Amino acid sequence: MRRLLALLFSSLVLVVAAGCGSSSDSSDSSGSPKPKTASLDSVKVTGAPDEKPKVGFQKPFSVTTTQSKVLRDGDGPTLKEGQQIVVDYVGINGRDQSEFDSSWQRGEPAAFSLKRGQLIDGFVTGLVGKSVGDRVLLAIPPEDGYGEQGNPQAGIEGTDTLLFVIDVRDAYTPLSKAEGEQVTPPEGLPTVDVDEKGIPSSVKVPKTDAPKELVAAPLIRGEGAKVTADSTVTLHYTAVNWRTGKEFDSTWKRGAFITLPLRQTPVKGLSEGLVDQTVGSRVLLVLPPDKGLGQDIPEADLKKTDTLVFVVDILHARQADAG
Template sequence: MRRGLIAALLTSLLVVTAACGSSDSTDSSGSSDKATKSAEATAPAKQKTSTIDAVKVAGDLGKKPTVTFDKPFSVASTQSKVIKEGSGAKLAEGQEVVVDYVGINGRDSKEFDSSWKNGGPTSFGLAKGKLINGFVTGLVGKPVGSRVLITIPPKDGYGANGQPQAGIKGTDSLVFVIDVKKAYKPLSKAEGTKVTPPKGLPTVKTDAKDIPTAITIPKGATAPKKLVSQPLIKGKGPKVTAKQTINMHYMAVNWRTGKPFDSSWQRGSYENLPLTRTPVKGLTAGLVGQTVGSRVLLVLPPDQGFGQALPQTDVKKTDTVVFVVDILGAN
């Protein structure tokens, strides 16, 4: 799955996301079969498989668990078990979930990712393609408020390619313990009262379903020197705060050239933006205080933008960039 250029720059790249790896059996390059054969050739000749019952989890709900098992640990299929059951509604695919979690490599029992280490709970879209398949399979149907243990084989994790940056090989099984804190369904697009913006700003074209398809820079206009944050639709939800992660659809255009360089709508999947972690100051400054359900036009001068040239685009370090953002949810 191709990760959006801006999303990769704006958000912390968490290992459980499917952005830099995939558990799909095929990919666009057609090289999956070769990779699988290569991985099989280098796999241990007699790798014993186990079950989820071989993993022991200790510790209080809400605190980082202690996870123990005999290594190397390997499973043939995704297995999940509720360690401590919550009283909330059961999770469904397509929801946004807020979790704490720790991920451990079954081969060497080393931790490769943890929200407790990263500074706090993390928000995910619970859907295959956004997360590794085993993570989704293991969580769907579990009650909110639960602590869940999931064991995942390579085919439901990162496949034959593994995840080298996390030290995960193509033959490694994964162990996760997840505390499910919250679940909700984000909006599909902005909803609320339309706002007439002042003259002289970029204009946003939408399709028959009111989805933004283009941003037009006013001819001959000089880019603003200060951040512009202009609602186009005023949502009726709560105000966004600086410590939240927002679910958003967006389109981005270079003011200098008028060319679009990224769009989550074109990819067909919204993105999550942790406002405390993005290096793009103008996004945090322009979205904090706006309400969920809003559509916001943002004009970011260079000192509020990326602070660098963006690869594979025409955006320079000195360029002003324009966003239109739909705020679909916040947690």
Template structure:
């Protein structure tokens, strides 16, 4: 049985600006029809007629605490585009990125309506990685970044339809009618792993045994007569050669989870119709056993996690006969959970 709540704990993916809104697993419960109608009216009332393209934007420079970083100057404010447009500044060299690859880049984002900067990686000289195979990537990126080459730079004026749509992105101050303007420097593209790759590791005795091919759900067998461990167990089965996972990174994984009590599978990402699972590790977006157990592991690794209840969904609470309602608790409360996780990428 798949656990919807386990998936929900991992929905926050960085960087958020690259991802469109995803529907939650609760089927939209609690949505108020009246508020939806009001939101649509507000979007219509604040819509801006298209009045420009990416060619109306100029790349300039700004001084941030003594460091010169790229900046964008809009030819008009507000700037609104009906269709996403691109102004190429430098063509780049080498092979173009394919739809199966991850593109590494630096970027600056500006709200076309207000002219205000939204986010920039140039102040910290960091790069971010985007999966062109991720269906939740903003359409404006899916349609423009395939084929880009290392060293290529461009200005993208992204229409609301190809960006955040009618919902906008309130967290980033982006309204439903806002064009978002990006300056992008492409660093390169890599083909992500599809399963663990590296040196096999002999596990300690007394742990669950694992049969895994990386393409179908792992078979995890609980040892007979063994009591579940009371502390978190982190056992690499394959040691990958990639970088170590750092707290706060977005990590892409394939996984299978079973219950220690009866060995039954409750969730797996390796089933038809599902993508590799991607979440921020070490930031409270998943259960504590994942946050603690995966930080420090390396990309390419296959890791066995045995997670006691207090680091999963908590101890099972006894019902109070005097209470008017049963205690609210997760369906996996009280369970020791066993996961096999293939770490495919981190950024």
């Protein structure tokens, strides 16, 4: 259940969720369904910088180890494992040339952690050591991708090699938690306990009626950039139901922050409550029902009439056109 809001927020989950695709114009002259080991040198990529590339190759295309090739050199810093990176990309199935995912199709670059366990291994292997500004061609065999189970939702079978063309827009290391000046919140709001590392460990809701309007109260005021309505934010949060007093989601307990564009966030109270806050801040948000989830989720004992409490650490923010 602790993945509940991550799933609601996730419109940009690269390489772990499929997008819609279309077929390439290339054809298989041999008609043979059996993949043959190939080289990236046989893949043709065309298209202007900053535009969606066209990818052509003879199908079926297959590799036995992850291969990468820089198609256009950037002049930015080198990518390191564990960083948060921002990319545009298109994903093509080597078996049938079908497009299974594309950030260009969604109109928004994707941001994610370049970390094993959060991405398929081949994506990490292929990008670590590349540079911001690079256009990179990747070929990933099943053992570095989805393995024998494939990804049926994306039309990926257990023997499929995946090809990606990736434009690296940005890379950064977010804060690990809020840091800044302690702020005393107004009385009558939920209180937050922290552990020895200063990380929220529990949220206690008062036995009073919940506020009728959105509340955004800083607990720590950071000194970083100000969040705008167009920002893409990286954050940790703990979420509690005012009615039950029970926690129903926590990125801290999952061990992974999330990154989301505020203008695409379905929870209005989050997108509105974080605007004008600063990076490094810890913000207590109280979301009335009209700014909450907007639906009943029985398995989490959440009702669309519930008031929700979020404690949010803002770890990074970037503008939509950054990179």
